[in-house]
Amino acid sequence: MAAELVGGAVLSAFLQVLFHRMTSRQVVGYIQGKKLNDRLLKKLKITLLSVNAVINDAEEKQFRDTLVKEWLLELKDAVYDAEDLWDEIATEALKCQQPNANSGGTLNQIRPKIEEVLDRLEFIAKQKDVLGLKHGVGEKSWKMSTTSLVEESHVYGRDEDREAIINLLLSDDVNSNNICVIPIVGMAGIGKTTLAQVVYNDVKVKENFEFAAWICVSEEFDVSRITKTILEAVTSVCCDFKDLNLLQLKLKEELSGKKFLLVLDDVWNESYYNWEALRRAFTSGTQGSKIIVTTRNESVASVMRTVPNHHLNQLTDEDCWLLFAKYAFPNGNSDANPILERIGRDIVKRCQGLPLAAKTLGCLLRFKVDADEWDSILKSDIWELSDDQSNILPALRLSYYYLPSHLKRCFTYCSIFPKDYKFKKEQLIQLWMAEDLLQQPKRNKRLEQVGDEYFHELVSRSFFQRSAGENSCFIGG
Structure with missing residues (x-):
């Protein structure tokens, strides 16, 4: 279901861009020069403004009303058609600036297209009243890369996991014939990256390896990019090589005889061939070299691991509360706000032990002191959003939804x-x-x-x- 939801603000931002293009000097000059009836364009802008005014309300109501969700999807398609039309008009405007340009025939083709787009948008705009969408209601998330930096004072409930991973990292007799690959596996928002950050920065771990490198891999398992990133971390020099063979030869040379630690964070690659292509450059390292892999996917871990997966479980409600309170209250102390603490603990239960959800909502509520605002988040329809992988999405969507x-x-x-x-x-x-x-x-x-x-x-x-x-x-x- 999550993949089908329509981001109202995405549409709103897209409409802002479209408005800007419709009023650009180049396009307006072309329309006036060709005596194209600007009445159609004014109607088009008014229609777009009318639907833009209710997008925030529609974005919220799509969670409980499939008709509203379908309306948003129809609107998205129509807006994209309008964007394509404006691309065409802008292209013609550029052509008209060329010597001996003649676009009369094209102009006759553009006029009915504007009428068609306008008719479709006007029909969609009329449905907003039928659906009960209101102006200005609901004004109350590109995935980031990761780094090795972490605030350990903000980590709760991971002491046993931390010790287990550190023990593996400090052991030189694990799988002595190969580089040890340790997968940390868990659902989205469970804290895989945070755990990897904590052990990566541990003093004993740092002393055990000649160097360490952190690489955010993400969806695209680009062997050349990953190899280049590791090489630059090893040498502390920007590398201009583009050829994979040269990159791997240089990395293998730099790793030769050294004991290293690599963290490959957020890996999605399930291809053993791709992993082997990357791994070849690591074989010159000495015994005791380690690689930590974080992933949501068991299949990914099975391709790369040399030891059993380390599975992360959800936090207890109490640990989740401590994390939430750290962000939601000054100095993490809720004693002065017993009403907010009561509502906050109920919110934390809905986070279902996911630290990222607790942190995200804690940040959202940090500057809100009205109990009604906290209660509205606790009772929001967005919690009803289901997702096959985790319940992190409602919490993250709430944070986004309450942006101005x-x-x-x-x-x-x-x-x-x-x-x-x-x-x-x-x-x-x-x-x-x-x-x-x-x-x-x-x-x-x-x-x-x-x-x-x-x-x-x-x-x-x-x-x-x-x-x-x-x-x-x-x-x-």
Whole structure:
């Protein structure tokens, strides 16, 4: 079901971009120059504005009303058709700037297309009243890359897991004929990455290896990229090699006779061939070298492991509460707010032992002191969302859903970036400005300052994080 849900803010951000393009000087000049009836365009913009006004309400109601979900899907398709049409108009506008251009025939083809798109959108817009969608209701998530940095004071209930993994890392007699590969396996949001971060930064572990490297693998198991990342970590030098053979030969040379630790975080690769292609460069390391792999998938672990999987279980309600309280209350102390503590403990039970859900909701509620706001999250329809892999999605969706609409638009715009893409704050703000996603500043404030405020608010809510080793870069997915 989760995969079929429509992100209202994604549509809203897309509409913002479309509005910007519809009013661009190039397109407006083309339309006026060709005497195309701009009445159609005005109707189209008004219709788009009317559906955009109720998207937040529709985004929430789709969880309990399949008709609303279908309405959003129809709207998405129609908006994409409108975007394709504007691509066509913009292309024609460019052609008209060329010498001896003649687009009269194309113009006659564009006019009925605008009418067709308008008719479809007007029909969809009328249905919003039938469905009871309301203006402004509901204003109350690209996957990030990971790094090796961790705040151990924010880790609860993992002492036994930590000791078990550290014992494996410090043992030199485990599978002595090969490099030991230790899989940490568990559902989304269970804390696999956090556990790997904790043991990676353990003092005894650091002293046991000549060097260590952390690589966020993610969905694309790119052997060349992973090899290059490890090589640069070993040598502390940026590598310009693009040929996989050269990369692996160089890495094998650098690893020769050394005892190393690698963490391959968030692995999805189920191909033994791909794993073997990567593993060959590691064989020159000495006995005792280790690789930690974190994955949700048992099949992935079976391809790579040399020891039994280490399965992570959910936290106890008490450990989950301690983690939640750490983020939700100043200094993690809820004594001054017994009513909020009572509601918070009920919220934590709905997190079902998933630390990421507890942390996410703790961050969301940190600046909310009204018990009604906490209660509305506890009773939200979003908890009814089911997912085959875990119950983490409702908690994460709640955090996103309660973003103000202007932040939703800016955050969902980042879906244009590839997963694990590193970007600079200034560059992203310029993109937001170019797409007209920022609210107009008041008084003497510049638009760049508005973008800076948006950016830092998203950072404070953990939607962006700094890239390890690159203070000026951030990561999103």
